[in-house]
Amino acid sequence: MALLEQALRAGLQFALTPLGALCIIAGVALTWLGWAPVTRWRLRNIPGPFALPFLGHLPAISARDLVHFCHDVARQYGPVAQVWVAARPWIVVSDPVAARKIAYRSLARPSTVASFTHALVGEPRQVDDESIFWNRGPAWKASRRAFETSVLRPDRLAAHMPAVRRCTERFLARLAPYADGSTAVDMKDEYGVIALAITGEVAYGVSFWPSDEDAALLAAPTGGSGAATSSSSSSSSSSKSPSSALVRACHECMACFELPLATMYLPLQMLLPALRPLWLALAAALPDAAQRRHMEARQAVADVSRRLMREWQQQAAARANDSGGDGLLLKDQTPVVNGGSSSSGSGGISSSSFLAAMLKDQTGSNTACASSSGTDGGVGGGGGGSARGSESGTGPRVSGSGSGNGGGGGTEPPPRMSETQVISQGLSFILAGYDTTGTTLALTTFLLAHNPTTQEKLRAELVENRELLDSADGLAQLPYLDAVLKESQRLHPAVGHFWRDATSDIALPEMGGLVIPKGSFVSISIYNMHRDPAHWKEPERFIPERFLQATGGALGPTDPGAYVPFGSGPRMCVGYKMAIMVVKSVLAGLLLRYRVALHPRQPLPLRLKTGLTLEPADGVWVTLQPLLLPGAK
Numbered sequence: 030m031a032l033l034e035q036a037l038r039a040g041l042q043f044a045l046t047p048l049g050a051l052c053i054i055a056g057v058a059l060t061w062l063g064w065a066p067v068t069r070w071r072l073r074n075i076p077g078p079f080a081l082p083f084l085g086h087l088p089a090i091s092a093r094d095l096v097h098f099c100h101d102v103a104r105q106y107g108p109v110a111q112v113w114v115a116a117r118p119w120i121v122v123s124d125p126v127a128a129r130k131i132a133y134r135s136l137a138r139p140s141t142v143a144s145f146t147h148a149l150v151g152e153p154r155q156v157d158d159e160s161i162f163w164n165r166g167p168a169w170k171a172s173r174r175a176f177e178t179s180v181l182r183p184d185r186l187a188a189h190m191p192a193v194r195r196c197t198e199r200f201l202a203r204l205a206p207y208a209d210g211s212t213a214v215d216m217k218d219e220y221g222v223i224a225l226a227i228t229g230e231v232a233y234g235v236s237f238w239p240s241d242e243d244a245a246l247l248a249a250p251t252g253g254s255g256a257a258t259s260s261s262s263s264s265s266s267s268s269k270s271p272s273s274a275l276v277r278a279c280h281e282c283m284a285c286f287e288l289p290l291a292t293m294y295l296p297l298q299m300l301l302p303a304l305r306p307l308w309l310a311l312a313a314a315l316p317d318a319a320q321r322r323h324m325e326a327r328q329a330v331a332d333v334s335r336r337l338m339r340e341w342q343q344q345a346a347a348r349a350n351d352s353g354g355d356g357l358l359l360k361d362q363t364p365v366v367n368g369g370s371s372s373s374g375s376g377g378i379s380s381s382s383f384l385a386a387m388l389k390d391q392t393g394s395n396t397a398c399a400s401s402s403g404t405d406g407g408v409g410g411g412g413g414g415s416a417r418g419s420e421s422g423t424g425p426r427v428s429g430s431g432s433g434n435g436g437g438g439g440t441e442p443p444p445r446m447s448e449t450q451v452i453s454q455g456l457s458f459i460l461a462g463y464d465t466t467g468t469t470l471a472l473t474t475f476l477l478a479h480n481p482t483t484q485e486k487l488r489a490e491l492v493e494n495r496e497l498l499d500s501a502d503g504l505a506q507l508p509y510l511d512a513v514l515k516e517s518q519r520l521h522p523a524v525g526h527f528w529r530d531a532t533s534d535i536a537l538p539e540m541g542g543l544v545i546p547k548g549s550f551v552s553i554s555i556y557n558m559h560r561d562p563a564h565w566k567e568p569e570r571f572i573p574e575r576f577l578q579a580t581g582g583a584l585g586p587t588d589p590g591a592y593v594p595f596g597s598g599p600r601m602c603v604g605y606k607m608a609i610m611v612v613k614s615v616l617a618g619l620l621l622r623y624r625v626a627l628h629p630r631q632p633l634p635l636r637l638k639t640g641l642t643l644e645p646a647d648g649v650w651v652t653l654q655p656l657l658l659p660g661a662k
């Protein structure tokens with residue numbers, strides 16, 4: 030008792046000293062920041078499980094996985110519920126009507142998403158800030174238009190097809206030594222290589238096919254490759270070919286999103302987001318190894334992109350002098366407006382690439398980008414059509430005239446992009462397209478290996494329609510291929526959720542009068558909607574037939590908005606047509622060459638984990654048996 034009294038007295042005395050007072054103020058401030066009482070009060074009407082201060086639901090999320098935890102919460106608390114990812118609340122929406130309303134009304138992603146993924150500073154931070162993912166208003170419009178110009182129009186997609194086919198051939202040749210019907214191959218890693226090769230080549234117009242040495246690094250488990258590439262990524266930008274330096278740096282940027290490879294400043298940002306400026310200042314002054322590695326990789330991407338851009342500009346200027354023309358032909362001498370078909374050599378970028386399209390646009394002479402075919406909702410109701418909203422308070426109305434997403438058809442030309450913006454969109458292209466495409470390929474391959482009857486049925490369609498497989502148009506005409514991919518993306522969407530910033534209060538009378546307060550971080554759960562028994566019959570089963578016209582009515586979604594693998598509204602995935610084309614083309618190539626079966630090494634049931642994508646946690650282990658099919662080349 031006397032001891033306790035003494036301790037209390039000592040504590041009181043300490044509290045009365047200046048240092049003691051400071052500690053108390055700091056303690057109260059930290060608790061206030063971690064508990065977030067004002068935010069909790071504002072969200073009091075939105076149901077959800079009890080959230081700890083600072084940590085929120087992190088312990089349960091780490092045990093169960095983010096997407097799966099949100100699924101459990103939605104089942105227990107309903108289609109609008111709150112989940113605390115550390116000290117930040119997410120409003121998880123799993124209802125198609127509410128989701129559509131939010132996706133069309135709020136055109137911006139919350140800027141705080143970045144604090145869940147990295148702690149960039151300096152030039153890499155400037156480049157990231159300009160990305161299409163985060164920018165708003167006219168800047169977003171300009172970025173979106175650049176993407177639409179390059180990957181939505183049918184002629185643009187057709188121009189990328191040779192690169193897709195070239196990479197597919199190399200990919201199949203790479204698999205050949207293991208294709209004996211018994212060797213275990215992890216298709217998740219293998220698809221990582223081809224997805225980066227295709228996405229990189231389309232984005233930058235230089236070959237992204239990795240050298241043997243690079244390929245070994247890329248196919249290695251992520252944890253190992255991150256460290257292995259670290260020192261080489263930045264130095265390689267000067268010593269290696271631009272392609273090799275870019276391949277490594279882009280791969281390294283992706284790897285740095287993996288939590289075990291992330292900087293220590295990432296958890297600090299998550300636990301105490303209000304102190305983010307302090308964590309960023311510390312990350313700049315005292316970077317840890319992970320932070321240095323990530324910054325070097327980002328800097329390498331910026332440096333090589335700049336080098337490619339300058340070469341392009343010099344060549345354009347030289348041609349203008351030589352010919353007296355506009356000097357806008359690239360090294361392969363194919364007019365950009367028509368889309369080139371081949372990758373040029375190391376000294377220039379191919380004219381069909383995304384980078385070339387943006388550079389051409391910067392010259393002010395690109396006549397090809399005024400319109401695009403638009404997101405026509407072909408992948409489900411959620412993708413519907415044109416931009417019809419305004420980005421409440423953050424930008425002008427988004428015009429929908431013929432451009433689908435409002436990026437290309439407005440009457441006012443969007444502002445030109447700066448060099449930093451061009452560099453940023455190049456990297457965004459890779460970050461958005463590489464892992465998503467590779468994961469979709471891996472998950473679809475898993476489902477086909479697990480369902481041999483479906484695989485044979487699909488192969489029969491491919492064999493019968495070989496002549497259609499070489500073009501984007503032809504691939505779109507195969508109903509069973511389409512149904513298999515759609516069903517795979519329903520059951521295992523590569524992206525589990527997409528985000529919106531509630532730029533105004535969002536009233537949901539259909540949800541019992543709930544109101545999502547302005548400023549909320551809204552997470553629309555693709556996974557929950559795709560597996561909701563209220564919208565799908567037997568949602569846990571893989572049934573491609575639900576997407577065939579003849580059978581779809583009975584098995585398909587009761588609300589088309591319940592199918593949104595590429596997001597929804599004006600900010601829906603701009604690369605969806607390219608992604609569908611690439612996945613179909615690569616799958617067709619694989620299935621015509623090999624029969625795919627699960628290897629005993631594959632754990633069942635399939636375990637998924639949320640990383641950048643919702644990906645197979647243990648890989649996709651298969652065997653490949655060579656086929657001798659009629660008419661095979």
Ligand code: HEM
Pocket residue numbers: 132161162173176180457458461462463465466469523524526527528594595596597598599600601602603604605607608609
């Ligand atoms: C199967 C592969 C893919 C999937 C599942 C996927 C999925 C998504 C999703 C869910 C979003 C968020 C949409 C929203 O917020 O409403 C998104 C955005 C985006 N995706 Fe994809 N994506 C894929 C491939 C690609 C490819 C190949 C590209 C390359 C061009 C790409 C470029 C983008 C961009 C730039 C955005 C941001 C659009 C904006 O903010 O306006 N994606 N994607």
